[in-house]
Amino acid sequence: MTSLPLHTMRRRYLALAAVLVLALLPSTGLAGQPQHASAAQRAVFASFTQPLPGMTVKAGAPFMVIWNGGTAAERVLNLMQGDPGALQVVQNISMTVDGASGQYAWNVPVDLPAGKYALALGQAPTVIYTGLFDVTGHDTQQTVNNAKTPSQR
Template identity: 50%
Template sequence: METLATARRRPHLVLAAAVLALAYSAVTGVTQPQPAAAAAKFAQPISNAVWEAGMTYSIMWTDGTPGSRSLRLMKGQATALQQVARIATVDGASGTYEWTVPADLPTDDTYAIALGTPPDIGYSGQFTITRDGNGAPSPVGERPPAPMPAPVPTRP
């Protein structure tokens, strides 16, 4: 076995070993494992938003992985979401999709939206879809009606 003192006298051998290790990695594809890409983070819908069936809303996210990704409507307990419908296939880096909520979805407050596939998958917060039109509007994306001007006083 070579000692450190012997290795210092032969630096060309240390360099040759490093070059061989690099060549082996390039040929075999054996490298250090890479961390999984970050999952998309949803900006809309936010937790507890209320979306009305039949209306169009913007689904918005950041940090999506480029390429074709599945955008899906999920429902159920946060730890056991089940797919309800495939919304669309989108470019994960696009960051937005205009979606018309199907009019036949039942009212429920455990909906969520998923983008991607494991391990690169992101989920929105859980939100409500209502069919009765009596739900509160989503806090983002809708404008309140303009205030009415105050009446002008008249003099007799």
């Protein structure tokens, strides 16, 4: 059995080590979520344009979710909450969002507690996330006033 020269063995070892290191390093998506997909798979959606980080959304009101770069396929839209690096699903908004439409009319639940939230569109490994946005509580006094008859007001 012939052995390879030492410099050839070193090159092969270094090449193998580089491949292993690159394979084990996950890239990071929006909101710090690990993405274990190829660049082509992650490019299903380019980015959200609404809601933007820090934007305020009112509970009980309609809100237009907007993104750029979607592809024609049904996608899942979830409401998320928690640390940006470990978001948890709070509620499924829709299981059948048209990815190519670039928008979704979301009726924000009236009973959604005020707080910081994010949206996730898609399923692993092709998911995009919004940054954290604020949800403010529904104006219950206005709802009570609108429910009263004119003689009660």
